[in-house]
Amino acid sequence: MIYATGDTHGNFQRFDAKYFPEQAGMTKDDYMIICGDFGGVWDNSNKEKQSLDWLEELPFTTLFVSGNHENFDLMREYPVEEWNGGKIQRIRPHVIHLMRGQIFDLQGYSFFTMGGARSHDIEDGILNPSAPDFEEQYWALRRMGGRFRVNHCSWWKQELPCISEYEEAKRNLDRVDYKVDYIVTHCAPNNIVDKLGEGGYIYDPLTDFLENVREKASFHYWLFGHYHNNKIIDDRFVLLWEQMVQVGSSVRWFQWLPIGTSEHTRKSPP
Incomplete structure (x- = not known):
């Protein structure tokens, strides 16, 4: 069985039995x-280590792609290996x-993965914690309710892929003629960003790259x-947040699973 869900931000309560x-x-x-x-x-932190240990104890394997809210300084400390x-x-x-x-082979299905995103809540800038006026800037923006981040504390430039990651993605997609299951x-x-934001989101190098993938790729x-x-767009684009979907025995079958309530009942996706 393979399931998928959206952003967890370090809170894994939804995976409780x-x-x-x-x-x-x-x-x-x-x-x-x-x-x-x-x-x-x-x-x-110790709390974070306990959460990761709790995830490890669950009966299934947890997989994730990177988002824009990850500590990339800590992430790069983990060694890279080949798997599936x-x-x-x-x-x-x-x-x-x-x-x-x-591109991974999971239970006979091929999955192309391309994590990362541009933070869209940084209109007031990225602060440098080593700047002489950092404290003054920080608290001024806090008082104003500003939307900002702090470099290497709550924002990392690695939230968007580097050139070598784009190049590797292209090589791997070329290898399979841009044909994957998921x-x-x-x-x-970009095409889906337009439908989601109605002009509220802007394009960036990653959404541009993914638009090229959308135009060229064959996928389910x-x-x-x-x-x-949580919604399905144009039949094939599944936006997830708290909800979970199951990839069933049929490649094109999904089941929508509501979470976050005491009652676990099934419903159709919006």
Whole structure:
């Protein structure tokens, strides 16, 4: 079994058996994919380590692509290895980062992964904590309710892929003639960004790249997060936040699973 969900931001409550009873029939050979903003590698605190240990103890394997809210300084401390056809980093033995530009074979399905996104809540800038006037700037923006981040504390330039990651993605897609079963990203291609934001979101190099993938690729479903909503767009683009979907025995079948309530009942996607 393979499931997918949206941004977790370090909060993994949705995977409690109370909200996700299907895990009773899962093993470590089954997967839950988080579509970016995993947030489980953020401050290296004892609480965070306990959360990661809790994830490791779940019956399934947790997979995730990077979002824009990850601590990339800490992430790069984990070694890179090959797994199921692509490059990964093991945060725990069964908590695995699916790196950018890779194609993985999961239970006979091919998954192209391309994490990352541009933060869209930084209109007031990125502050440098070593700047002489950092404290003054920080508290002035806080008092104003500003939308800003602090470099290497709450924002990293690695939120967007580097040139080598784009190049590797292109090589891997060329290798399979741009034919995969699923695409997993954090943000969406330009065409879908337009439909989500109605002009409220701007393009960037990654959404441009993903638009090229959208135009060229043959795929069944595209799973993504980032925009804090749950909906299906143009039949094949599945935006996830708190909800979970299951990739069933049929490649094109999804089941929508509501979470976050005491009652676990099924419903159709919006």
